[in-house]
Each structure stands twice: as C-alpha cells, then as structure tokens.
Amino acid sequence: MTFIVEKYGGTSVGSVERINAVADHVAEAHADGQELIVVVSAMSGETNRLLALAEEINPDRSDRETDVLLSTGEQVTIALLSMALQRRGVDARSYTGSQVRILTDNFHGRARILDIDSTRVRGDLKQGRVVVVAGFQGVDQEGNITTLGRGGSDTTAVALAAALGADECRIYTDVDGVYSADPRIVPDARRLDRITVEEMLELASLGAKVLQTRSVEFAGKYKVPLRVLSSFKSGPGTLITYEESSMEQPLISGIAHNRDEAKLTIRGIPDIPGVAYRILGPVSEKHINVDMIIQNVSADGTTDLTFTVHRNDCRTATEVLKQIAEEIGAKEVSGDDNIAKISVVGVGMRSHAGIASTMFKALAEEGINILMIATSEIKISVAVEDKYVELAVRALHKAFGWDQEPVEETIPTAVA
Numbered sequence: 001m002t003f004i005v006e007k008y009g010g011t012s013v014g015s016v017e018r019i020n021a022v023a024d025h026v027a028e029a030h031a032d033g034q035e036l037i038v039v040v041s042a043m044s045g046e047t048n049r050l051l052a053l054a055e056e057i058n059p060d061r062s063d064r065e066t067d068v069l070l071s072t073g074e075q076v077t078i079a080l081l082s083m084a085l086q087r088r089g090v091d092a093r094s095y096t097g098s099q100v101r102i103l104t105d106n107f108h109g110r111a112r113i114l115d116i117d118s119t120r121v122r123g124d125l126k127q128g129r130v131v132v133v134a135g136f137q138g139v140d141q142e143g144n145i146t147t148l149g150r151g152g153s154d155t156t157a158v159a160l161a162a163a164l165g166a167d168e169c170r171i172y173t174d175v176d177g178v179y180s181a182d183p184r185i186v187p188d189a190r191r192l193d194r195i196t197v198e199e200m201l202e203l204a205s206l207g208a209k210v211l212q213t214r215s216v217e218f219a220g221k222y223k224v225p226l227r228v229l230s231s232f233k234s235g236p237g238t239l240i241t242y243e244e245s246s247m248e249q250p251l252i253s254g255i256a257h258n259r260d261e262a263k264l265t266i267r268g269i270p271d272i273p274g275v276a277y278r279i280l281g282p283v284s285e286k287h288i289n290v291d292m293i294i295q296n297v298s299a300d301g302t303t304d305l306t307f308t309v310h311r312n313d314c315r316t317a318t319e320v321l322k323q324i325a326e327e328i329g330a331k332e333v334s335g336d337d338n339i340a341k342i343s344v345v346g347v348g349m350r351s352h353a354g355i356a357s358t359m360f361k362a363l364a365e366e367g368i369n370i371l372m373i374a375t376s377e378i379k380i381s382v383a384v385e386d387k388y389v390e391l392a393v394r395a396l397h398k399a400f401g402w403d404q405e406p407v408e409e410t411i412p413t414a415v416a
C-alpha cells in the first residue's frame with residue numbers, strides 16, 4: 001500500500017467545482033487502496049480577502065489576531081473537502097493545524113514547525129480514513145494559533161510527509177511542474193522532469209513561486225520524495241531529486257526573477273572591524289532576511305553597505321538602519337524598491353566555467369545595467385531596474401540556448 005501526502009493549493013480548491021474535482025481524484029486514489037493525507041490551502045483569493053479586512057479594521061493590529069483570522073481560510077476548505085469526500089462514500093476527517101497539533105514557535109505570521117504529533121492522524125489512517133489537514137497553520141506552546149507565512153501549506157504537507165514517513169509528497173498546483181523560467185514571460189519555457197533539491201531551493205528562494213522555500217528546506221533535510229504537479233491536467237510533473245546525475249545535468253536548470261525586493265544603502269560608515277555586524281545584527285534580530293550584500297570601501301576611510309530585503313520589510317529595516325546610522329556615525333541611509341533580482345541556477349555551474357560571462361554579455365547586449373551581483377556555487381543573481389525584468393529573463397533564456405529545440409545536452413563529468 002502506498003502512503004501519499006497530497007497538497008492542493010488555492011486555485012485547485014478555488015470553487016465548489018474545483019473542490020468536487022479534488023474529491024473525485026482523492027476518492028479514486030482511496031478506492032485504489034492508497035493511504036492519503038490531503039493538505040489544503042484556503043480557496044484562492046481568500047487569504048488576501050481576509051488580510052484586506054484586517055487592514056481596514058486595524059493596520060496596527062497584533063500579529064496574534066492576524067493569525068487567528070488568516071487560519072480560518074484553510075478551515076473552510078478542510079470542512080468542504082471532507083464533506084465532498086463523505087458524499088462520495090469516503091470516510092474523511094478534517095483537522096486544523098492545532099487539532100493535529102502541529103507545534104510551532106511563536107513567531108506569528110512566519111512560524112516554524114517544531115514538532116508534529118502524529119498519533120491522531122495515524123489512528124485515522126489505520127481505520128481507513130482519509131485525513132484532511134488545514135495547511136499553513138499550527139499552534140505554539142501556549143496554545144496560540146500561528147501561521148507559517150504565505151505559501152505555507154506546502155510546508156505543512158512536506159512536514160507531515162516527513163513526520164509520518166509518506167512514500168511521496170505531491171504538491172498539486174495550477175502549473176504542471178517546475179519550469180525553466182516563468183512561462184508567462186517566456187512562452188517557450190520548458191517543464192523540467194527533475195530538479196535537484198539544491199536547485200529547487202535556490203529557485204524557490206529566488207522568486208519561483210511554485211513552492212514555499214521552507215517546504216524545500218524541509219524536504220531536503222528529511223529527504224522527502226517530493227513532486228510538483230498540476231491539479232488541472234495529468235502528467236508526471238517535476239520530481240525533486242536528492243542526487244545529481246552529473247551525466248545528464250543541463251548547464252542551467254532555471255531562471256528565477258523576483259520583484260519583491262528592495263535595496264537599502266547606508267553610506268559613510270566608519271570603516272572599523274565589527275560594523276557589518278553592528279548594522280546587520282539588529283536587522284536580523286527583527287527576523288528580516290537579508291539577501292544580496294555589497295560592501296564597498298571608499299577613499300576617505302569610510303565604507304558603504306548595500307543590501308536587499310523583502311519589500312514588506314523595507315520600512316522596518318529603514319527605521320532600524322536610521323537608528324544604527326546615528327549610533328555609529330554613518331552619514332546617510334537610502335532605500336530603493338524599483339529593483340528586481342534575476343538569477344540563473346544550475347548545479348552544472350560547479351563543473352563549468354563561463355556562465356557568468358554568458359549572463360553578463362546577454363544583459364549588456366540588451367543595454368541592461370547591473371546594479372548588484374551575488375553568486376553562490378550554483379547560482380548567479382543580478383539586481384537590475386524593475387522595468388527590465390521581462391526583457392532580461394527572455395534574453396537569458398535565449399542566451400542559455402533554451403529557445404532551441406531540446407537537445408540531449410550533457411556536460412562532461414569532472415576530470416579527476
């Protein structure tokens with residue numbers, strides 16, 4: 001008997017019709033003898049609708065109450081899907097995150113899963129039930145409802161699959177897999193059959209919205225067999241793998257772009273040991289993720305530091321910076337949110353030179369100015385002006401040869 005955790009995102013449960021379609025699919029798999037946990041998101045648009053209500057009532061509300069509100073979106077879907085399953089003769093039971101006891105820390109709005117109590121769920125599975133779990137939510141030590149951040153239902157699914165030892169975790173969404181670039185921007189973008197977990201992690205954190213980054217981290221940590229596929233049409237989707245088959249690895253696996261970042265600069269910092277920490281320490285204490293970082297030394301013994309954060313964190317980060325600037329005697333703080341980040345990702349970079357120059361050449365030919373550059377072993381990111389995103393992504397997709405018919409491109413294994 002196979003044991004599968006399935007997750008359906010907002011568009012996949014966005015209407016009565018769609019919920020019925022999911023129920024048909026689940027009922028069929030159940031009849032085939034599969035053991036199933038189904039994790040669902042809120043119906044599409046619901047989380048945003050709830051957020052807008054909260055904004056209208058009180059922009060300065062506590063994060064605790066925001067979580068109480070937002071968690072209701074998923075609660076609606078678990079009940080509706082369970083009812084739809086019952087109508088098909090399937091013994092189904094729904095649980096909220098706190099009912100399962102998905103224990104999290106107490107960072108409302110971005111809580112991390114600490115532990116999952118699997119007793120109740122296991123008991124139901126043993127009795128042949130389909131278990132339907134609300135994604136995106138948990139409960140802290142004190143019993144407060146928490147949420148896991150936007151897109152967090154993916155993480156619920158992967159965490160449940162890890163905790164209960166599922167044979168596969170399937171993330172059903174509105175695209176049929178992971179693509180070489182956003183198909184809305186690049187019409188000839190290709191679906192990838194497989195992608196390594198490292199590449200997926202980079203792509204997710206670099207802006208590919210298909211999986212929440214944390215779910216990929218979780219999958220990597222526990223080696224959860226993970227597949228992304230469409231709930232609208234059948235197909236193999238994209239399998240996340242844990243081994244690189246270096247023989248068949250394409251040079252680049254994907255191009256991600258992200259318009260959600262803002263660039264902050266602090267100028268005229270006294271150039272002494274410890275200043276980077278004095279500046280970035282307090283930013284991270286606010287749980288703000290810092291992404292690209294550049295430090296430059298200027299002639300007069302001072303230094304400039306530029307880094308990017310999520311746009312939503314821009315205001316808080318600017319406030320923090322202004323205070324630090326005063327404390328350490330830096331001259332000026334400025335912010336710019338008209339930027340976008342574009343990244344090329346591929347484990348093939350490890351054994352291949354020249355990828356950066358291909359990238360920079362393609363951008364130069366389009367007259368796109370690069371504002372920042374950051375690299376890791378398997379990715380190169382550039383920040384450019386917002387208005388160039390689409391042009392840049394298309395140019396890069398072409399520069400790496402994806403506009404041509406698929407060729408069995410192989411790279412030589414590293415020569416010992």
Ligand code: ASP
Nearest residue numbers: 041047136150151152153
């Ligand atoms: N409903 C939540 C959101 O829109 C969580 C999810 O869908 O994964 O972010």
Ligand code: MG
Nearest residue numbers: 009151209210
């Ligand atoms: Mg999602």
